[in-house]
Amino acid sequence: MTIELAQVDTIIAKHGADQRALISLLLDIQDQFYYLPQDALQRVAEQVGVPPVQVYQVARFYKAFSLKPRGKHLLTVCLGTACHVRGGDRLVDQLSRLLHVSAGETTADKLFTLQAVNCLGCCALGPVMVVDGTYYGKMSATKIDKVLDKYRNGKEIADDD
Numbered sequence: 338m339t340i341e342l343a344q345v346d347t348i349i350a351k352h353g354a355d356q357r358a359l360i361s362l363l364l365d366i367q368d369q370f371y372y373l374p375q376d377a378l379q380r381v382a383e384q385v386g387v388p389p390v391q392v393y394q395v396a397r398f399y400k401a402f403s404l405k406p407r408g409k410h411l412l413t414v415c416l417g418t419a420c421h422v423r424g425g426d427r428l429v430d431q432l433s434r435l436l437h438v439s440a441g442e443t444t445a446d447k448l449f450t451l452q453a454v455n456c457l458g459c460c461a462l463g464p465v466m467v468v469d470g471t472y473y474g475k476m477s478a479t480k481i482d483k484v485l486d487k488y489r490n491g492k493e494i495a496d497d498d
């Protein structure tokens with residue numbers, strides 16, 4: 338993917354080309370592109386004056402960062418045992434059908450990336466789906482549309498369930 342390096346330069350200018358601002362820089366770059374493009378990391382290394390390997394180490398260390406292209410919203414469905422027996426796999430199937438992606442893929446409009454994981458540590462709420470860090474417990478096929486609509490309409494902050 339080719340990116341607009343001017344956008345990266347603007348972010349660097351905002352924070353200053355300072356090694357101490359590295360994490361803030363990477364957070365803003367991820368907000369801009371929804372992941373950390375290789376060209377952007379290279380540009381940061383050049384401008385900040387640190388070895389590229391150091392920038393990659395920071396990018397890999399923090400779970401919040403993604404080095405692979407992903408959508409604006411990250412949908413994570415739990416397929417651990419407790420969630421699986423309560424229908425976690427059906428949630429993944431339904432999301433795959435609705436969004437036309439498989440787990441690990443991003444929608445064509447770059448709005449959603451779907452991923453499946455094993456146990457999110459809140460088994461009593463199963464089946465569990467997490468969107469951008471917000472947990473939705475006791476998910477059902479009928480609730481999925483409602484949750485997706487919130488994110489499609491940019492109302493992801495409000496949760497009236």
Ligand code: FES
Nearest residue numbers: 415417420457460
């Ligand atoms: S099995 Fe899903 S949260 Fe533990």
